[in-house]
Amino acid sequence: MSAFGFISTALAERRSTGLLRQRKIIESAQGPLIQVDGQHYINFSSNDYLAMRRSNVVAQAWVDGISELGGGSGASSLVTGYSYVHQALEEYLAAELGREKVLLFNSGFAANQAICQALFAASNKGLILADKLIHASFIDGAQACDAQLKRFRHNDLNHLQTLLAKADPKDDILVATEGVFSMDGDQAPLTDILSITEHTPAWLLVDDAHGFGVLGKKGLGVTELHNLSPQQLPVLMATFGKAIGTAGAFVAGSNNLIDYLVNFARHYIYSTAMPAAQAYATLACLQSQKRLQNKDILQQRIQQFKQLAQAAGLVLMPSDTAIQPVLIGNAEKALEASERLKKLGIWVSAIRYPTVPKNTDRLRITLSAGHEEQDIQALVDALQLTLQSTQKSTKA
Incomplete structure (x- = not known):
């Protein structure tokens, strides 16, 4: 038996359960847009809440x-x-x-x-x-x-x-x-x-x-x-x-x-x-005064998202902050939803066990002062289409 044989076993288990973590190379980042594999996405997975990182x-x-x-x-x-x-x-x-x-x-x-x-x-x-x-x-x-x-x-x-x-x-x-x-x-x-x-x-x-x-x-x-x-x-x-x-x-x-x-x-x-x-x-x-100005913009974006999401019939977890999770409850379905959003030009990461408790796998949306009003509308529209498609595939 080779030393540290558990490594291959652990990776294989993660892969088989849809829980294997992998990195994505960000080729460029301009404002709320990121480029991955030559494609551009509106990024809703950054903790840069006040858009100060590239200010x-x-x-x-x-x-x-x-x-x-x-x-x-x-x-x-x-x-x-x-x-x-x-x-x-x-x-x-x-x-x-x-x-x-x-x-x-x-x-x-x-x-x-x-x-x-x-x-x-x-x-x-x-x-x-x-x-x-x-x-x-x-x-x-x-x-x-x-x-x-x-x-x-x-x-x-x-x-x-x-x-x-x-x-x-x-x-x-x-x-x-x-x-x-x-x-x-x-x-x-x-x-x-x-x-x-x-x-x-x-x-x-x-x-x-x-x-x-x-x-x-x-x-x-x-x-x-x-x-x-x-x-x-x-x-x-x-x-x-x-x-x-x-x-x-x-x-x-x-x-x-x-x-x-x-x-x-x-x-x-x-x-x-x-x-x-x-x-x-x-x-x-x-x-900087810019940080305080962006803090106010962030609050506007949070309220806008919650209002549009409610009007669209989306079910959100209880949060008044920039972190707005959408509970999926299944690791594979969360990944599927994330991939569907990417096809619509929206980048939202799927967060799965063991980062979150079992059966609470989710889409973790993070809002930023760098997002424009049209970005928030695009996110809600994409979520509505994606979650409807995910629910249909679950029932099938």
């Missing part, structure tokens, strides 16, 4: 940043990779969010892993209570640390309260949820969650990857939207690779929390710092 604001800042600061940071932040631009971005975020300190990470995945593994090392075991649908990066981090992990049913306050009531009061407890859930597009009932956690010693963590940049009057995410104090929300994580249009992530909290992560978070200590030019472009986007 003049971000593009020019990248050019200026690279010209002044180079293409890479050259070292970890604790060696010589931490520049005045990194410091400026951290201080800007801390001031805007009303937090004492902010720490930059190369990705949200790394930030979530770092939080779990630093807070719950072997010498500090405790309990993590996480929403069932929280991102895989947090679940992986929680499973890899020394805390006990329990998951409460999605947005189920009674279940969370029951688990908290059963917890050992001597444990350090972290309650974790998302601002906007990446696959369903719905939001955590943070005010209600706080009514539970505020009467316990537990800390609340929010992964605001899909809310930061779009929620709140200034687009600062759940912290602004719900006016959350540092005491109510001791740990905030958010990313720049979605609404902000660059890359990387940050953790915001108290002086002690951030200093502790600097000293004990291995994902931070042993990683090359994000390029200073990237931090420069991120700060430029955050400070």
Whole structure:
């Protein structure tokens, strides 16, 4: 028997069940249009919610940043990779969010892993209570640390309260949820969650990857939207690779929390710092008026889509955000629907198990400020035709 023979077996199983993941090469991207295999599509599968990724604001800042600061940071932040631009971005975020300190990470995945593994090392075991649908990066981090992990049913306050009531009061407890859930597009009932956690010693963590940049009057995410104090929300994580249009992530909290992560978070200590030019472009986007203008446009597109979809008789999952999933419930049918949409010039990815729970396979539509009104109408028309065809093939 050859070594690692399970690889071929696992791939064959994924292929046979229609769950094999494959990459698509994007040959060009101009506004909401992408080119794949020589064909052009209106793209409804990007997390670039505010259309800032290719904006003049971000593009020019990248050019200026690279010209002044180079293409890479050259070292970890604790060696010589931490520049005045990194410091400026951290201080800007801390001031805007009303937090004492902010720490930059190369990705949200790394930030979530770092939080779990630093807070719950072997010498500090405790309990993590996480929403069932929280991102895989947090679940992986929680499973890899020394805390006990329990998951409460999605947005189920009674279940969370029951688990908290059963917890050992001597444990350090972290309650974790998302601002906007990446696959369903719905939001955590943070005010209600706080009514539970505020009467316990537990800390609340929010992964605001899909809310930061779009929620709140200034687009600062759940912290602004719900006016959350540092005491109510001791740990905030958010990313720049979605609404902000660059890359990387940050953790915001108290002086002690951030200093502790600097000293004990291995994902931070042993990683090359994000390029200073990237931090420069991120700060430029955050400070731009263009971002706020596009935030308003995005809200118009969301409302337009929901109204047109309702008029067309389309059944959507409950979401008021840029993430608008259409439940299919079968992996092969979801793929079929995605391919039918492509033939109509619409790019919407099929999201299947294990990314989402079994039998909740879906089309995950993401709207952007870069979409025009006619793009939204084209999407609804194509969905109507596609779902009718998919239903007919299912009955046949």
